[in-house]
Structure formats: C-alpha cells, structure tokens
Amino acid sequence: ILTVIAFLFGIIAGFYIVVTTTDYNSVKNILATEAAGWISLYQNVLIYDKQFAERLSLLIDEFTRYAFDFEIIDYAKSTNDKFKSVETFMVELPYKENWATLHGVIRGNVDTIISARQQLTVLGTKCLSAFQWIILWALAISFIFSLYGLRSGELFFDLVTVVISSSAILILMLIRDLDIYVWNEKTFCFDVLENIFKSTGQLPY
Numbered sequence: 001i002l003t004v005i006a007f008l009f010g011i012i013a014g015f016y017i018v019v020t021t022t023d024y025n026s027v028k029n030i031l032a033t034e035a036a037g038w039i040s041l042y043q044n045v046l047i048y049d050k051q052f053a054e055r056l057s058l059l060i061d062e063f064t065r066y067a068f069d070f071e072i073i074d075y076a077k078s079t080n081d082k083f084k085s086v087e088t089f090m091v092e093l094p095y096k097e098n099w100a101t102l103h104g105v106i107r108g109n110v111d112t113i114i115s116a117r118q119q120l121t122v123l124g125t126k127c128l129s130a131f132q133w134i135i136l137w138a139l140a141i142s143f144i145f146s147l148y149g150l151r152s153g154e155l156f157f158d159l160v161t162v163v164i165s166s167s168a169i170l171i172l173m174l175i176r177d178l179d180i181y182v183w184n185e186k187t188f189c190f191d192v193l194e195n196i197f198k199s200t201g202q203l204p205y
Contacts, residue, residue: 002146009139020127020178034116035192039199041109059086061202072181076120128179140168
C-alpha cells in the first residue's frame, strides 16, 4: 500500500508542480514586460513633453506604491482603478505633428501595459482547485501515516521517516507558494517594482 500511495503522491505532486510552475513563470515574464512598459512610457514621454512627464511620474509613483499592498495573484484586479487614472491621463497627451512617430511609440507603450495587465488578470486565479488540494493532502497524510506505521524502532529508520515526511510537507508548501505566486516573491516582484521607482526619478518604497 505504501508503494502505491508513494507512487500516486509523486505523480500527482509532480504534475501539479509542472502546472503551477508554468503559470508562475508566465506571471514573472508578464510582470517584467509590464514594468518595462512603464519605464519606456515615462522615458518616451520625457522626451516628448517634459512637463507632462513630470505629472506622469507622480501618477506612476502613486500606482506603484499602491501595488505593493497586494499579493501578485490580486495585483491586476486590485490596482485597476489606479491604472485607469493613468490611462485617462495618457489620453490627454497632446499630439505634436513634429513628434508623430514618438507619439505612436508612446501609444504602443500604453498598449503593452494594457496587454500585460489583461494577461495578469487571466492568470490572477489559483491554478489548483479545492478538490485537487483535497486529493493531494489525502495522499500526503496517508503516505506519512503509512511511513510511521512501518517504523522498526531503530534510530536510523526513525530519522529517515522524519526526513521523508518533512520533505512531503515541504513539497506541499512549494506547490502552494507556486499556486499563489509568492515563491521567491521579493526577487521577481518587489525588485521589479523598485526599478520602476528608480527609472521614473522617484524614491524607492
């Protein structure tokens, strides 16, 4: 029975890790794309209209600081109102005939950010359902109890049992962190947002 349980747990846990890692990597790339869009938008507007860029910088600063208050899974939906303010502001960008090409590039930057946020909205849900978690936890608990039931009383086998059981729990925690996009969050989210502050001439959060 232990062999069957271990096999099923390994197969299902491995599959879940692959599925959640795929979405996790997608979110990382999309966040990087959005951040690059914000930076490019500000830099291009700065060339196009310096006074307009100063006001835009304050709006981007307000938006980015607000974004820090939310988990990545809720980020796009929760910051939608703040983004709408920036989007409305960009509609007011005056058209300059001699800067027509750059004006088109700026509109392209806005479109890039909008596209990235739409993708984040789609990915802003947990990949695994409650039913899938119940199956995974049931297998993990059965596996751990089966291990403890086979203990012989020898110190070595007891240590092996504890190590394997702890590993199973760590695997569950890893899958959870990947599912809600908090695994290594500081590196791929906080640092990205900090770069926006630096690039728009604002103080870090």
